[in-house]
Amino acid sequence: MTPASTLTAPRRAAPRRVTAEPPFVRWLLIGTALLFLGLFLFVPLAAVFAEAFAKGIGFYLHTFDDVDTVAAIKRTFIVAGIAVPLNCVFGVAAAWAIAKFDFRGKTVLITLIDLPFTVSPVVAGMVYVLLFGAQGLLGPWLLAHDIKIIFAVPGIVLATMFVTFPFVARELIPLMQAQGRIEEEAARVLGASGWQTFRRVTLPNIKWGLLYGVILCNARAMGEFGAVSVVSEHIRGQTNTIPLHVEILYNDYNFAGAFAVASLLTLLLVVTLALKTWVEHKNAALRGTGS
Amino acid sequence: MAKKTTSVLPGFKLTLGYTLLYLSLIVLIPLACTVWKTSTLTWDQFWHTVTAPRVMASYRLSFGASFLAALTNLFFGLLVAWVLVRYQFWGKRFVDALVDLPFALPTAVAGIALTAVYAPHGWIGRWLAPLGIQVAFTRLGVFVALTFIGLPFIVRTVQPVLEDFDLEIEESAASLGANRWQTFWRVTLPMLRPALLTGFTLAFARALGEYGSVVFISGNMPMKTEITPLLIITKLEEFDYPGATAIAVTMLVASFVLLLTINFLQWWSHRHHRPV
Numbered sequence A: 001m002t003p004a005s006t007l008t009a010p011r012r013a014a015p016r017r018v019t020a021e022p023p024f025v026r027w028l029l030i031g032t033a034l035l036f037l038g039l040f041l042f043v044p045l046a047a048v049f050a051e052a053f054a055k056g057i058g059f060y061l062h063t064f065d066d067v068d069t070v071a072a073i074k075r076t077f078i079v080a081g082i083a084v085p086l087n088c089v090f091g092v093a094a095a096w097a098i099a100k101f102d103f104r105g106k107t108v109l110i111t112l113i114d115l116p117f118t119v120s121p122v123v124a125g126m127v128y129v130l131l132f133g134a135q136g137l138l139g140p141w142l143l144a145h146d147i148k149i150i151f152a153v154p155g156i157v158l159a160t161m162f163v164t165f166p167f168v169a170r171e172l173i174p175l176m177q178a179q180g181r182i183e184e185e186a187a188r189v190l191g192a193s194g195w196q197t198f199r200r201v202t203l204p205n206i207k208w209g210l211l212y213g214v215i216l217c218n219a220r221a222m223g224e225f226g227a228v229s230v231v232s233e234h235i236r237g238q239t240n241t242i243p244l245h246v247e248i249l250y251n252d253y254n255f256a257g258a259f260a261v262a263s264l265l266t267l268l269l270v271v272t273l274a275l276k277t278w279v280e281h282k283n284a285a286l287r288g289t290g291s
Numbered sequence B: 001m002a003k004k005t006t007s008v009l010p011g012f013k014l015t016l017g018y019t020l021l022y023l024s025l026i027v028l029i030p031l032a033c034t035v036w037k038t039s040t041l042t043w044d045q046f047w048h049t050v051t052a053p054r055v056m057a058s059y060r061l062s063f064g065a066s067f068l069a070a071l072t073n074l075f076f077g078l079l080v081a082w083v084l085v086r087y088q089f090w091g092k093r094f095v096d097a098l099v100d101l102p103f104a105l106p107t108a109v110a111g112i113a114l115t116a117v118y119a120p121h122g123w124i125g126r127w128l129a130p131l132g133i134q135v136a137f138t139r140l141g142v143f144v145a146l147t148f149i150g151l152p153f154i155v156r157t158v159q160p161v162l163e164d165f166d167l168e169i170e171e172s173a174a175s176l177g178a179n180r181w182q183t184f185w186r187v188t189l190p191m192l193r194p195a196l197l198t199g200f201t202l203a204f205a206r207a208l209g210e211y212g213s214v215v216f217i218s219g220n221m222p223m224k225t226e227i228t229p230l231l232i233i234t235k236l237e238e239f240d241y242p243g244a245t246a247i248a249v250t251m252l253v254a255s256f257v258l259l260l261t262i263n264f265l266q267w268w269s270h271r272h273h274r275p276v
Helices: A023-052 A056-063 A067-100 A106-118 A121-132 A139-144 A153-163 A167-179 A182-189 A194-223 A226-231 A242-251 A255-290 B012-038 B043-050 B053-086 B092-098 B107-118 B125-131 B139-163 B167-175 B180-209 B212-218 B228-237 B241-272
Strands: none
Touching (some): A023 B053, A023 B092, A023 B139, A056 A255, A067 A106, A067 A194, A067 A242, A067 B012, A106 A167, A106 B180, A121 A153, A121 A226, A121 B012, A153 A226, A153 B012, A167 A194, A194 A255, A194 B107, A226 B228, A242 A255, A255 B107, B043 B241, B053 B180, B053 B228, B107 B125, B107 B139, B139 B212, B167 B180, B180 B241, B212 B228
């Protein structure tokens, strides 16, 4: 910017003394930051595992022999298995329409897609109770036809879909907007069909962003508590997902059991963060070679 | 790229149609139900419900604790982002990954873990108890849980801005005679202000609606440690659907007004303090 920059030595060679703090300030700042993160993040994380094994490994393993625990784990996988792919398809479709075409009301549409992030999970669950519950809008009709949505798996799936709604779309829209439409247009002009263009040109470009969105979406889907809590009946073994099962065990004062099941979710978190870091790394490497 | 009436790319109608359909079915129509359910109440009933003493106490707690937690995170989030971007230290990558923990850790797990740690016999609670500080089952506990879940919002909005920050700007300030603190306070911080405001808004909005991590640590005593989302659930369990909806609508409106205000502040600060 200024001619002054030409006076300094090559960028990496000389230490930047004027933009660095004295060592004691630096270590004070690092120390304070680490202490804060330790107290608020690391200690609770470690506590999950310490409490889970508080009654020994035998008790820990015994928790997972329980039929209700196994049922909760299965149900969580079913719910995430339905909600995540559906939101993934939606995310790709929405990003395609928004990034590759111009139309009126695009900003409004993007805002509406983000809406579930600003709504409390409790309200997210509540709206389905208002719609499908016994006193709800469609309640009497559902009752007459013997269809159960609230206090059953479909309600849990819907509430999960609501809270994880924006994850994939939000990841893909800025990515696909930044990539533009030139590559796809070139593919079309060269004779590729629409599907071929998507599969061979767009998909390779967005795969890491898509994976990133799916990982976050899945973590939230499996761990959601508030929204699911509203639409489920809190009966053990019936309509419980893993987080709800944790609550039931905890409220029974079976703390070691609750933390054992919670440690399973924490493991999911560790896998999520590891995958996320890996995808970010891949993405950065891709961008590095691209430019 | 003036008017795009024809495009060689296919699938516009299909993808936009699907987007609108899915959005309406999953989000818009269910949300519209809140308006429908609220309209079954008369204005007097509505007002009576949303201003009942127990409800007012919950607003005070929810808004107050969320605000204080976001404020705390504003300070510590900036500190963590600064340390992660500007300094090198052992284990930095691990710490960087750890910041995302509250995003990905299921809220119920966070809730029971924080309760265990901050309970009077917990790892941290036992050191605070002799000082007369009780965290779990008090308002302080609500604050701790909301600080926990809000932290990544500030760090992750400030971090990229700091990474792209041109150090030559700080060098110019230094060469013009500013000391390190003056440079930070007068040059660096104003440039981070939009990111800090965005992060604050996100953390505040998230904290307002938070349920899972709070219910375990708060103790849920009416008038004292009961947050608004919990009150909504209580009403739903009593099958008082209109009451629950009225409180939910009030909360939605209040948070929208707050978000608009903060957006306006952002716009205003952008207009009047545009960095040259």
